[in-house]
Amino acid sequence: MSTVLTPASEAELSEILTGRTTALRINGGGTRLRPDGPGDTLTTSAISGVVTYEPGELTLIARAGTPVRQIETMLAAEGQALAFEPMDHRRLTGLSGEPTIGGIVAANVSGPRRIMAGACRDHLLGVRFVDGQGRILRNGGRVMKNVTGMDLGKLLAGSHGTLGILTEVALKVLPMAESSRTLVIRGIDAARAVQDFATALSTPFEVSGAAFHDGTAWLRVEGLTAQVAYRTDRLTALLGRDRIDTIEDADSRALWRDLRDAAHLTGDDPVWRILCKPSEGPAIAERLGGQCALDWGGAAVWYSGPKDASTVRAAGGLATLVRGQGRVFPPEPPVVAELSQRLRRTFDPANILNPGLMGD
Numbered sequence: 001m002s003t004v005l006t007p008a009s010e011a012e013l014s015e016i017l018t019g020r021t022t023a024l025r026i027n028g029g030g031t032r033l034r035p036d037g038p039g040d041t042l043t044t045s046a047i048s049g050v051v052t053y054e055p056g057e058l059t060l061i062a063r064a065g066t067p068v069r070q071i072e073t074m075l076a077a078e079g080q081a082l083a084f085e086p087m088d089h090r091r092l093t094g095l096s097g098e099p100t101i102g103g104i105v106a107a108n109v110s111g112p113r114r115i116m117a118g119a120c121r122d123h124l125l126g127v128r129f130v131d132g133q134g135r136i137l138r139n140g141g142r143v144m145k146n147v148t149g150m151d152l153g154k155l156l157a158g159s160h161g162t163l164g165i166l167t168e169v170a171l172k173v174l175p176m177a178e179s180s181r182t183l184v185i186r187g188i189d190a191a192r193a194v195q196d197f198a199t200a201l202s203t204p205f206e207v208s209g210a211a212f213h214d215g216t217a218w219l220r221v222e223g224l225t226a227q228v229a230y231r232t233d234r235l236t237a238l239l240g241r242d243r244i245d246t247i248e249d250a251d252s253r254a255l256w257r258d259l260r261d262a263a264h265l266t267g268d269d270p271v272w273r274i275l276c277k278p279s280e281g282p283a284i285a286e287r288l289g290g291q292c293a294l295d296w297g298g299a300a301v302w303y304s305g306p307k308d309a310s311t312v313r314a315a316g317g318l319a320t321l322v323r324g325q326g327r328v329f330p331p332e333p334p335v336v337a338e339l340s341q342r343l344r345r346t347f348d349p350a351n352i353l354n355p356g357l358m359g360d
Helices: 010-017 068-077 101-106 152-156 190-201 225-239 249-260 278-288 309-314 334-347
Strands: 024-027 040-043 050-054 059-063 124-131 136-140 164-172 179-186 207-213 216-223 245-248 271-275 291-295 300-304 318-323
Touching: 010 124, 010 136, 010 164, 050 068, 059 068, 068 101, 101 164, 124 152, 136 152, 136 164, 152 164, 179 225, 179 249, 190 207, 190 216, 190 225, 190 278, 190 291, 207 249, 216 225, 216 249, 245 249, 278 291, 278 300, 309 318
Parallel strands: 024 040
Antiparallel strands: 050 059, 059 164, 124 136, 124 164, 179 216, 179 245, 207 216, 207 291, 271 300, 271 318, 291 300
């Protein structure tokens, strides 16, 4: 029978991992898919709390189990936000957990604003984590200039707990946009949407969102109110549309929360996210059919439908299962697999951290 381990501190976590030889299934808040199989479940939800927040320095240090909702509320009170706009997977997975900042970093969860602000790992200043041998490790600092040597934070972000279990993260935060405006272009197909995205993203007008679904494309611009008005006017003229609708502020923010969380993918079919070149997005969506949507200017394809894993992965790009049964990540190419195995042998020689999730 599987046991749920809930260490309340970094020291307790280290004690659990030291000398351990049996598998652990690592959870943050339990909002994303985990692999099936033997082994105990370990959650970092009790290693929680904000260590320090310095609004004037735009820096935040929080323990891994701290709820994202708590952090976002605290930042909003100071007019600041997590610039990488992390997705809330619960609307797709139906799970009732609470997203944690450690889980967000471990999965490198990044929303629509990635095309302008970068991914979660680009805002990561430092980490503390416990590896598969129980060693407590620290890397990075509170500001970018303090990061020297190999940046282990970049390695841990996106490793999904297979190299180590995060206990603390330091992040750069940014001011919240004063105004948000979205251009809505209706009655076009995915190929034309990606052409418009390429045009808009090649301008200096700082488009912070470019998404498409069901014949409608959306382009978001954020910033100071006067600047947003100027930039959206220029984009409207550049795209040459007779009629482009505009959504303002609260309605714009609500729209992008739904797009961020893929709320438009309805039903109970499996859901996949496929990363690709933006120019390849429309063709992949056409091959798959079903419910498809584009984000990141076409570089992320969301697909919901009955096609099996081999068909989805043969359509192109790098497909990850977000909802459904089966292998979450695709097999790694031989060269990448060899590098991954060397890293795991360094940090987790007994292969106890989320075995079978990535590349095993």
